[in-house]
Amino acid sequence: MARGMKGPAPARIYNEDCIQGMRSRLGENLVSVIVTSPPYNIGKGYRSYDDSKQPGAFLEWMDQVAAACHRVLEPKGSFFLNLGNKPSDPWWPLQVAARFRDGGFVLQNTIVWVKSIAISREEVGNHPGLVGDIAVGHYKPVNSRRYVNGLSEYVFHFTKGGDVELDKLGVGVPYQDKSNVSRWKAGGPDLRDRGNVWFIPYDTIRESRPHPCVFPVKLPEMAIRLHGVSKTKLVLDPFLGTGSTALACDRLRVDFVGFEIDPEYVRLSEESLRAQRETAAEYRSAHPETKYIPWDRLPRDVRGSCRESTATLD
Numbered sequence: 001m002a003r004g005m006k007g008p009a010p011a012r013i014y015n016e017d018c019i020q021g022m023r024s025r026l027g028e029n030l031v032s033v034i035v036t037s038p039p040y041n042i043g044k045g046y047r048s049y050d051d052s053k054q055p056g057a058f059l060e061w062m063d064q065v066a067a068a069c070h071r072v073l074e075p076k077g078s079f080f081l082n083l084g085n086k087p088s089d090p091w092w093p094l095q096v097a098a099r100f101r102d103g104g105f106v107l108q109n110t111i112v113w114v115k116s117i118a119i120s121r122e123e124v125g126n127h128p129g130l131v132g133d134i135a136v137g138h139y140k141p142v143n144s145r146r147y148v149n150g151l152s153e154y155v156f157h158f159t160k161g162g163d164v165e166l167d168k169l170g171v172g173v174p175y176q177d178k179s180n181v182s183r184w185k186a187g188g189p190d191l192r193d194r195g196n197v198w199f200i201p202y203d204t205i206r207e208s209r210p211h212p213c214v215f216p217v218k219l220p221e222m223a224i225r226l227h228g229v230s231k232t233k234l235v236l237d238p239f240l241g242t243g244s245t246a247l248a249c250d251r252l253r254v255d256f257v258g259f260e261i262d263p264e265y266v267r268l269s270e271e272s273l274r275a276q277r278e279t280a281a282e283y284r285s286a287h288p289e290t291k292y293i294p295w296d297r298l299p300r301d302v303r304g305s306c307r308e309s310t311a312t313l314d
């Protein structure tokens with residue numbers, strides 16, 4: 001259950017196949033939020049998993065994943081499915097997402113996760129915070145004359161009935177024009193709906209990357225916040241990788257269960273969790289009133305990596 005200010009929430013991480021794990025370890029309608037990014041079938045170099053199945057076999061496997069996730073999700077739960085864009089096959093993520101629709105899920109929202117963006121001052125106009133043109137965030141450039149660089153990925157928000165109420169201000173953004181606050185809600189918070197475009201850059205890292213495609217910890221954190229932390233009893237990531245969703249849950253103090261077939265990725269997840277907990281405990285003893293640890297006080301996310309292919313596509 002959600003922990004508020006109590007001790008660290010339990011994280012159960014199993015080194016096993018997610019479909020078997022969900023069947024044997026999780027009951028029906030048990031999970032409040034699923035956040036995950038499955039392998040994408042684009043030939044990524046995972047340690048154990050072969051990311052180059054026949055497309056038909058891959059989609060049939062996704063049908064089984066969809067059925068297993070549907071069984072364990074609460075009737076009013078949220079399922080955030082992150083799928084990258086493949087420049088040479090732009091229909092692929094939509095084809096994969098359609099299998100989850102066929103498996104009984106309703107697409108309630110489509111969020112675009114932006115990893116990098118260029119903003120020209122000329123377009124924005126006279127904005128006090130913007131002194132010139134900016135280009136922020138990281139991505140791997142695509143080596144192609146046909147395809148532009150992929151700077152975004154999908155996060156499909158599935159629910160069972162399309163009618164799940166969200167905590168939109170849980171990921172809200174402050175009003176730019178403060179007069180809007182009183183206009184919209186007398187005395188309400190200085191926050192508005194963020195909308196469906198989330199800019200979440202990767203950390204810059206120099207170390208070699210232990211996993212070919214992780215998402216930043218902030219992505220699952222924002223997904224859980226959008227669903228609503230206070231009503232989140234248990235979060236699941238069936239394809240845990242190196243532990244982003246477990247780290248987000250630890251930070252939000254909600255219970256977590258995850259599956260990952262590679263033992264080294266499991267070890268890295270547990271190591272990152274331990275490091276985060278040590279830093280958090282030090283911070284909390286110095287700031288006992290703290291509910292959430294500021295991001296800049298947590299260990300840096302050294303696992304960040306981009307999903308785009310660098311292969312020549314032309």
Ligand SMILES: C[S@@+](CC[C@H](N)C(=O)[O-])C[C@H]1O[C@@H](n2cnc3c(N)ncnc32)[C@H](O)[C@@H]1O
Binds near residue numbers: 016
């Ligand atoms: C795209 S990665 C997930 C990365 C993760 N979101 C992160 O931030 O670290 C997909 C992961 O699924 C794992 N995997 C592949 N088949 C699996 C299976 N049948 N059960 C559980 N995990 C599996 C792969 O080893 C890989 O680490």
